[in-house]
Amino acid sequence: MADPVRAIIIGAGQRGRAYAQYALEYPDALQIVGVAEPQTYWREHVATTYAIPEDKVFTTWEDVAKLEKFADCVIISTQDSMHADPAVAFADLGYHILLEKPMAVTKDDCLRIHEATKRNNVLLAVCHVMRCTPYSLKLRELIQCGAIGKVVNIQHIEPVGFWHQVN
Known part of the structure; x- marks a missing residue:
């Protein structure tokens, strides 16, 4: 059996925690190895729930992006207007990306994300979970x-x- 996919949660609000929950239900498939969240309560909650080491717990996505790649993918579930910059940065670092909808709030930002994922040959999945309710x-x-x-x-x-x- 293959090793679990290692993911970093970027934005540990309701949606980020919902995606992370999969790791509790299927630990052989997904492991949460890092979190970036500005709100202390949710950052600490995710860190504790997934036994994330202190050196992989961050207040901002920018702090994560300063490090060498330590996961297979990132799950970006920040506020809608904040999707583009981390998506481009993590694509440039070689991370595959699970991106909460909307992809971005402007056409230019959508194009930036698309170009970054193509340039770096990384997978991009934009979640439209409403179709599965x-x-x-x-x-x-x-x-x-x-x-x-x-x-x-x-x-x-x-x-x-x-x-x-x-x-």
């Missing part, structure tokens, strides 16, 4: 079996409140 899967099933008639249009609007943009 139980209600989305059920809706897809109902549409495919024709149970709800002919679908002409679907508008899926994520109810984003003010707290979604709070640092």
Whole structure:
């Protein structure tokens, strides 16, 4: 059996902790080996939960990027407007990237990320987890079996409140 993928959590908010949870459920597949999070409580929570050594616990992603590569990938789940710079920096360091949606908030930043991953031949996966939620899967099933008639249009609007943009 192959060694587990070693990942660094960049942004240990709700989404970052949700992705990290996979390591608890499947420790043979994923190991969390570092964390960067400005909020002390969540940084310490992740460090303790995943037994991350003190020298791999950081306040900022920039501090992680100063070190030699020590993991296979990074999971970037910072605030939306903060995705581009760490994605480019970690691609340049040779890390594969799991990037929370949206990829970036501007076209130029999306292009920067794309160019960096191509230039460094690293994998980039942008998470769109809403398509895998139980209600989305059920809706897809109902549409495919024709149970709800002919679908002409679907508008899926994520109810984003003010707290979604709070640092």
